[in-house]
Amino acid sequence: MPSTLQTVARDNEGYLLNPNDWSELLMEQLATEQELVLSEEQRGIILFVRDYYDQNATVPEARKVLKYMTEQWGKDKGTRKYLYQLFPHGYAQQACKMAGMRKPLKLMLDL
Numbered sequence: 001m002p003s004t005l006q007t008v009a010r011d012n013e014g015y016l017l018n019p020n021d022w023s024e025l026l027m028e029q030l031a032t033e034q035e036l037v038l039s040e041e042q043r044g045i046i047l048f049v050r051d052y053y054d055q056n057a058t059v060p061e062a063r064k065v066l067k068y069m070t071e072q073w074g075k076d077k078g079t080r081k082y083l084y085q086l087f088p089h090g091y092a093q094q095a096c097k098m099a100g101m102r103k104p105l106k107l108m109l110d111l
Contacts, residue, residue, distance in 0.1 A: 005029045015096075015103040019053060022100025030098045034089075042086050042095070044072060049099035059101050062091050 004026045009017040014033070016022060027046055031038045038046070048068050052060040060068075062083070070078025087094040092104045 005033065011103060013097075013103060016100045017102065019100045019102060022050065026100065027098050030100075034094060034098075036094070038098075039086070041069075041073065041077075045069070045083075045086065045095050046099045049095060049101065053099070053101065059092075059096055059099075059104055065091060065095075 004023065008021040008026065011017060014030070016026075027043075028038070031042075036042070045065060045068070048065065049060060052058075052064065062080075066078050066080065066083065069083065076082075083091055096104055
């Protein structure tokens with residue numbers, strides 16, 4: 001059975017060209033491609049990005065993600081340092097990619 005990744009259009013860095021092609025199965029395959037096994041916190045952030053995109057037709061800036069993290073897991077985990085522990089290659093490079101976003105053009109996404 002072919003991977004969902006083989007059936008969706010992506011750019012040269014692996015970002016989806018159409019965010020509407022995203023699914024949770026695709027999220028898992030993108031994580032595997034990046035050699036990640038997603039934790040519940042990582043999934044929470046990715047799903048937050050998806051929900052935010054669905055409501056606002058834009059990717060949330062990192063500060064909005066930090067606010068979400070603080071609300072969900074407390075002040076100790078609502079930090080840039082913890083976000084980078086979850087996504088060591090950067091919020092835009094990993095979380096946004098696994099959330100099915102196009103490659104972000106704004107630098108405000110990363111800290």
